[in-house]
Amino acid sequence: MPVNHTTLESETSMLTIHDLSATVANKAILKGLSLRINAGEIHAIMGPNGAGKSTLGYTLGGRPGYEVTGGSVDFDGQDLLSLAPHERAAAGLFLGFQYPVEIPGVSMVQFLRESLNAQRKARGEDPLSGGAFLKLAREQAALLKLDPEMLKRPVNVGFSGGEKKRAEMVQMGILDPKLAILDETDSGLDIDALKVCGEGINAIMRRPDKAVLLITHYQRLLDYVKPDFVHVLAGGRIVRSGGADLALELEEQGYEGAVA
Amino acid sequence: MTALPTRHDEAWRYADLAALAPVWPIATETIVVAPGETGARTLVVDGAAVHDFVITLGAGAEFAFHLLNAPRGYGRVAIRVTLGRGARFHLGAAQVAGGEQTVEIVTEVVHAEPDAVSRQVVRQVLAGRAVGNYLGRVVVDRGAIGTDGEQSIRAMLLDRGATANARPELEIYADDVKCAHGCAIGELDKDGLFYLASRGLPPAAAKALMLQAYLAEAFVGAIDEDDLTTAALAALEHLL
Ligand SMILES: Nc1ncnc2c1ncn2[C@@H]1O[C@H](COP(=O)(O)OP(=O)(O)OP(=O)(O)O)[C@@H](O)[C@H]1O
Numbered sequence: 001m002p003v004n005h006t007t008l009e010s011e012t013s014m015l016t017i018h019d020l021s022a023t024v025a026n027k028a029i030l031k032g033l034s035l036r037i038n039a040g041e042i043h044a045i046m047g048p049n050g051a052g053k054s055t056l057g058y059t060l061g062g063r064p065g066y067e068v069t070g071g072s073v074d075f076d077g078q079d080l081l082s083l084a085p086h087e088r089a090a091a092g093l094f095l096g097f098q099y100p101v102e103i104p105g106v107s108m109v110q111f112l113r114e115s116l117n118a119q120r121k122a123r124g125e126d127p128l129s130g131g132a133f134l135k136l137a138r139e140q141a142a143l144l145k146l147d148p149e150m151l152k153r154p155v156n157v158g159f160s161g162g163e164k165k166r167a168e169m170v171q172m173g174i175l176d177p178k179l180a181i182l183d184e185t186d187s188g189l190d191i192d193a194l195k196v197c198g199e200g201i202n203a204i205m206r207r208p209d210k211a212v213l214l215i216t217h218y219q220r221l222l223d224y225v226k227p228d229f230v231h232v233l234a235g236g237r238i239v240r241s242g243g244a245d246l247a248l249e250l251e252e253q254g255y256e257g258a259v260a
Numbered sequence: 261m262t263a264l265p266t267r268h269d270e271a272w273r274y275a276d277l278a279a280l281a282p283v284w285p286i287a288t289e290t291i292v293v294a295p296g297e298t299g300a301r302t303l304v305v306d307g308a309a310v311h312d313f314v315i316t317l318g319a320g321a322e323f324a325f326h327l328l329n330a331p332r333g334y335g336r337v338a339i340r341v342t343l344g345r346g347a348r349f350h351l352g353a354a355q356v357a358g359g360e361q362t363v364e365i366v367t368e369v370v371h372a373e374p375d376a377v378s379r380q381v382v383r384q385v386l387a388g389r390a391v392g393n394y395l396g397r398v399v400v401d402r403g404a405i406g407t408d409g410e411q412s413i414r415a416m417l418l419d420r421g422a423t424a425n426a427r428p429e430l431e432i433y434a435d436d437v438k439c440a441h442g443c444a445i446g447e448l449d450k451d452g453l454f455y456l457a458s459r460g461l462p463p464a465a466a467k468a469l470m471l472q473a474y475l476a477e478a479f480v481g482a483i484d485e486d487d488l489t490t491a492a493l494a495a496l497e498h499l500l
Pocket residue numbers: 024025027029047048049050051052053054055056098
């Protein structure tokens with residue numbers, strides 16, 4: 001049984017969340033959540049609707065309106081909570097949205113190229129040329145089997161639910177983060193798309209210097225992206241942690257059975 | 261047009277009269293499009309400037325006017341158009357202003373004969389304590405049946421001190437006329453801004469990207485669409 005609640009300092013710690021509390025609209029949602037993710041690991045978070053899973057993702061991403069009322073988050077040696085959202089991205093954090101936002105009039109290509117180059121600038125790297133960017137974008141679209149023509153369209157506008165999720169993974173491939181928090185990337189995907197996205201996540205993120213936090217309701221994504229650890233988030237905290245088997249147990253017994 | 265206008269003059273009620281005085285009187289530019297002909301005009305107002313146009317479209321003539329009003333001080337573009345039978349007039353205008361600036365677009369579109377079509381699309385981005393005005397009168401003369409006139413006016417206010425005055429007016433003296441106008445004043449979509457930020461775009465760049473897209477609605481169909489979009493982005497970057 002893998003041990004996650006260790007307090008040992010390790011050089012490979014990617015994300016250490018300590019006793020995190022957060023409110024949304026003055027309502028306490030996260031209530032002392034602790035979690036540690038090391039480089040090279042894939043973690044899954046499951047939990048009932050309204051438990052605070054998306055709130056955890058948004059709080060780590062720095063979304064306005066999600067107010068941290070206690071605790072700390074260390075991301076790769078930096079105080080994550082002191083950074084603005086765009087600085088968190090430049091530091092290597094990627095948030096895959098449960099509901100990707102539509103932005104009329106702004107093309108995917110322009111948006112992603114400017115985003116990538118803003119991140120590179122923040123890290124003191126040279127910008128990618130238009131040609132080099134397009135090559136990278138086409139490669140990542142091919143990896144996720146997304147029609148590259150879609151990259152010319154306005155961000156997420158008129159994309160189907162599944163196309164939006166696939167496009168999120170293309171964005172992840174282009175931005176090449178250290179840590180990806182993927183909020184229900186599997187919801188809305190058809191059976192083939194689920195396999196393509198699962199394999200895409202492995203190809204992009206399963207590396208010794210990267211880590212993934214998957215938020216999901218179902219085992220099916222975990223068949224492709226095998227987690228090293230599975231956690232149950234309920235009532236704003238992690239109430240149970242285990243290995244990959246825990247997801248199977250949850251699927252059989254439900255949260256009430258498994259957490260009781 | 262020799263005496264300086266006053267606030268009692270409807271078309272000048274929101275104008276920056278102090279800025280107007282030194283450039284008064286204004287020369288009028290006249291454009292005539294012969295029956296059946298097509299014309300177009302693109303204007304980027306980037307200095308301190310006041311423009312006055314009088315446009316006459318003959319029967320079946322078409323004219324498209326695209327403009328960006330992003331001056332350093334007061335900027336005004338007044339356009340008076342008279343449409344002959346079956347003529348088509350399109351205005352796509354964007355305004356960008358900040359600080360204590362006043363910018364305005366004042367139009368009078370006269371449907372003098374039947375079956376003419378007019379379309380006006382105005383998009384504005386206003387910051388600081390800027391005032392952005394659109395005064396647009398559509399007049400449908402007696403007998404101008406089958407008139408089709410549309411005004412779509414929107415403004416985005418970036419700061420609490422900014423003001424948009426949108427006054428579309430209809431004067432209809434004919435039957436069987438289709439005239440519509442819509443005005444909307446909004447703020448930037450916060451969810452969109454966070455989405456862009458979460459990918460690494462700093463706030464000013466994220467705003468500029470969204471506002472550029474918003475203004476671009478005014479430039480659809482312009483021959484110099486790219487130039488207008490580039491000039492609009494430069495004006496936005498200056499503002500943010
Ligand atoms: N803007 C808001 N105003 C008020 N309450 C909110 C707001 N956003 C979230 N909440 C509440 O916070 C709680 C946690 O929501 P969250 O979206 O994090 O749940 P979740 O675990 O992701 O659920 P699901 O599995 O349905 O996606 C819910 O009770 C929700 O109603």
